Amino acid sequence: MLTIRLPADIENRLETLSKTTGRTKTFYAREAILVHLEALEDHYEAKQRLADLRAVRPHGMTLEEALSHYWVED
Template identity: 65%
Template sequence: MLAIRLPEEIEKRLGDLAEKTGRTKSFYAREAIMEHLEDLEDYYLAVHRLENPPERVWSLEELEQGIDLES
C-alpha cells in the first residue's frame, strides 16, 4: 500500500483523466511509476558507477580477445 500527496493541480488532472477514461486514479499512478522506475534505477546506477569506478577497466581489444566473435 502506498499513499502519496500530490499538488492540487496534478490531483485534479489525474481525477479528470480517470473520469474521462473510466479508469481509477490508482491505475494511472501505478502506470506512471512503472513507466519511470526503470529509468530512475538506471540513472542512480550510473551515478553510483561514476562515483565508484571499478578497480579494473578493460580495453576494447582485451574484451574482443576474451570472446569468440565467430560463433
C-alpha cells in the same frame, strides 16, 4: 499500500484523466511509477558506476584507453 499527497493541480489532472477514460486514479499512479521506476534505477546505477570509476581513475581515461578497455571498434 502506498499513500501519497499530490499538489492540487496534479490531483485535478489525474481526476480528469480518470473520469475521461473510465480508469481509476490508482491505475494511472501505478502506471506512472512503473514507467519511471526503471529510468530512476538506471540513473542511480549510472551515478554509482561513475563514482566507482572516479575512485579508481580520478582523472578519467583517454578515448584510446576507453576504446581499448571496452573493445569498441571503429
